[in-house]
Amino acid sequence: MKLIWKFNLVLLGIFLLGFAIAGYVSYGVVQANAREEIVQNARLMMEAALASRTYTNTQVKPLLETQLKYAFLPQTVPAYAATEMFTEMRKRHPDYGYKEATLNPTNPRDRASDWEADVVQVFRQSPANKELIGERETPTGRALYLARPIDVSSAACLVCHSTAEVAPKTMLDLYGSANGFGWKFQEVIGAQVVSVPMSVPVQRANETFRTFMLSLAVVFVATFVLLNVMLHLMVIRRVTRLAAIADQVSLGNLDAGEFKSRSRDEIGVLTDALARMKISLVQAMKMLE
């Protein structure tokens, strides 16, 4: 097998191995980055929801205390405020979601679906668990959810959620007495669940990966071609010429050609050595004659 084929085979093998390793590593990195970006988005949404709840509780509700004696204003409920804020956001970003999924809610729209109920049960069974991240398929594609437990951390919650008898009558007028009661202090009653679509960051990650691998492939191919050209020009062609001359000299054709090289690299040294050897051979032949 010719040297250049051996060389190309080895080079190809190395390139393929490197390509595979680089692909494996880079794919993992871009996918991890995409997931981290999604998780950060979800965390940001969660913090926005918490900020909305705090604002409602500390600034809005105190201003409406008197009005609450006349009609229940769901706008004073932190959970309602956070949910409404995201409902407004979803008008332009329908793939994002926020829900205060509750096992026994006052407002029926907050009732936990099956998978949300499972998330709530995880928090109920593991009180130390303060955050849960997972992925699920949705009609619009794969989504990442970030959930945090909702627990009855303040006795003030029980004013509206212990029994219907002590709940504000204006609240009963709006929601009835069948839902949202029986909560207990420090009980986990639901979970804040933020849903963020994975499609865009993952798509972006895949595109980045493809671009990276394509450019790596182009570099590999270019290197391959350049190495072949250089090998041919700097080694194989020169060695072939030396071999041809040496072959002729070995057959007695002392005028086959001169071993000449202008370079001082290894081929040049070999060329000079062959030239000296030819000269010695000619002199030896002359002496024999």
Place this chain on the structure above:
Amino acid sequence: MIVRVIKLHRLALLLMVAFALPVRAMDAGVYTIVDGDVRVLRGATWFRLTPGARVLDGDVVDIDEHGQAQLELAEGATLNAQGPALLHAAAIATADGKPIPIAEIVIARGWLKASAAKARPLRMKMAMMTVTIADAVAVASCDARRTELFVESGTASVALNRSKDAPRDATAGEFVSRADERAPIVVNRAPAAFLAAMPRAFRDPLPVLAGHFAVAPEALVKGREISLAEADPWLAGANRKSFVKRFTPRLADPAFRAAVAAHSSAYPEWDRIIHPEKYRPKDATDAK
């Protein structure tokens, strides 16, 4: 001796000056909100009410349909009335201007929201019930035949007018209504119809603005004298005696006098003035 006399004279002079100086009365209250067409009756004359005017004992306030007036009494009671409303500050201050322990306001008609401090209760007399609040807030609606009361916070003492029933306390969240002197209806929340009719502003706390009116405005713009039709609700009310006395000078107005004469049976107190001939002593010759 002469020096002593001079000193006594000086003392007498000082005392005369002191008593001659007018005593500045305490402000019993201030009208802090006046919106729309609102007038106040002082004596028998209407005046256009303006924000900052002082509340005087005996003020009758007439609030137009789209008007609003709020009076804040010294030491804590506030009453906001939305028109059409008619009310009378029956007992606000003593003769020397000091606040009365329990201020009393008679409301002939209208929507009102009132709050009173613990130290200065407020009594509101309406057609069907008299409500007294201290450290409480209440909303009421009344006319000649119906009174509705919602206690927003605290406790209100409710006495039924022309009824032998003892006064009862209505607590926060309770709604009491009475019409045509029937038995009252008490429920533990305000009905939807009441809430729908209630002025929206009453869902918020009453603002306290008296501090903005440290100086009373210039004299109120004087209007016309009260007509008999306008005086009738007060002449037919619980404070008839005082209003008869108050409106007697109006008999000098021929139109007013003629109106009274046309229905003299309703105004027996003025019969003597309108028909003095009925009350002249009979002649000695007639007696014979």
